[in-house]
Amino acid sequence: MLFTGLLCGFLLGFVMQRGRFCITGAFRDLYVTKNSRMFVALLIAITVQSIGIWLLYEAGSFSSPAEDLPLLAVIIGAFLFGIGIIYAGGCATGTWYRAGEGLIGSWVALVIYGLFSASMRTGVLAPLNQELKSNVIQHRTIYETFGISPWVLVFILSVITLALSAHSI
Known part of the structure; x- marks a missing residue:
C-alpha cells in the first residue's frame, strides 16, 4: 500500500510538474492572456470525475455524496x-x-x-x-433544487467541456 501511494504520488507530481498544472494559473491565464488550455484541462478533469462519481453512486459503491x-x-x-x-x-x-x-x-x-x-x-x-x-x-444538491437527474447536469457539463475543448484546439 505504501509503495502504491508513493508511486501514484510520484506519477501525479511528475504529470503536474511537467504540465505546469495549477488551478489558479488556469483561471489567471484565461483572464490575463486569453489562453484557455489549462482551464479546459481542468474542465476535462471535473467532467471525467463527475461521470465516474455518478457511475459509482449508481452502482451502489457509496451513499449520497451530498x-x-x-x-x-x-x-x-x-x-x-x-x-x-x-x-x-x-x-x-x-x-x-x-x-x-x-x-x-x-x-x-x-x-x-x-x-x-x-x-x-x-x-x-x-x-x-x-x-x-x-x-x-x-x-440539498443542485439537482434536487432543480428537480432533475444529476445526469442532466453531467451531460450539460460534458457538452460545455467538449465545446470548449474543440474551440481551444
Missing part, C-alpha cells in the same frame, strides 16, 4: 483561501510541484498550509472551526 452545507464556514474559508493563493503565488497543486522544484516560497507556503490545517482541525482554532461548521443548510 452533506450538510456549513455556508458561513464555506464563505469565510473561500475568502481566506483566495487570499492565501495570492500570497502563495498559486493553488496548493502548483505550490506542491513548485516546492519540489526547490522554490523556497512554496516551501514556506506548504508549512503554513500544514500549520493552519492542523490548528483548524485539532489546535487552537478547532473551537472556531466547530462553531462555524455548526450552522448548516440541510443537505
Whole structure:
C-alpha cells in the first residue's frame, strides 16, 4: 500500500510538474492572456470525475455524496483561501510541484498550509472551526433544487467541456 501511494504520488507530481498544472494559473491565464488550455484541462478533469462519481453512486459503491452545507464556514474559508493563493503565488497543486522544484516560497507556503490545517482541525482554532461548521443548510444538491437527474447536469457539463475543448484546439 505504501509503495502504491508513493508511486501514484510520484506519477501525479511528475504529470503536474511537467504540465505546469495549477488551478489558479488556469483561471489567471484565461483572464490575463486569453489562453484557455489549462482551464479546459481542468474542465476535462471535473467532467471525467463527475461521470465516474455518478457511475459509482449508481452502482451502489457509496451513499449520497451530498452533506450538510456549513455556508458561513464555506464563505469565510473561500475568502481566506483566495487570499492565501495570492500570497502563495498559486493553488496548493502548483505550490506542491513548485516546492519540489526547490522554490523556497512554496516551501514556506506548504508549512503554513500544514500549520493552519492542523490548528483548524485539532489546535487552537478547532473551537472556531466547530462553531462555524455548526450552522448548516440541510443537505440539498443542485439537482434536487432543480428537480432533475444529476445526469442532466453531467451531460450539460460534458457538452460545455467538449465545446470548449474543440474551440481551444
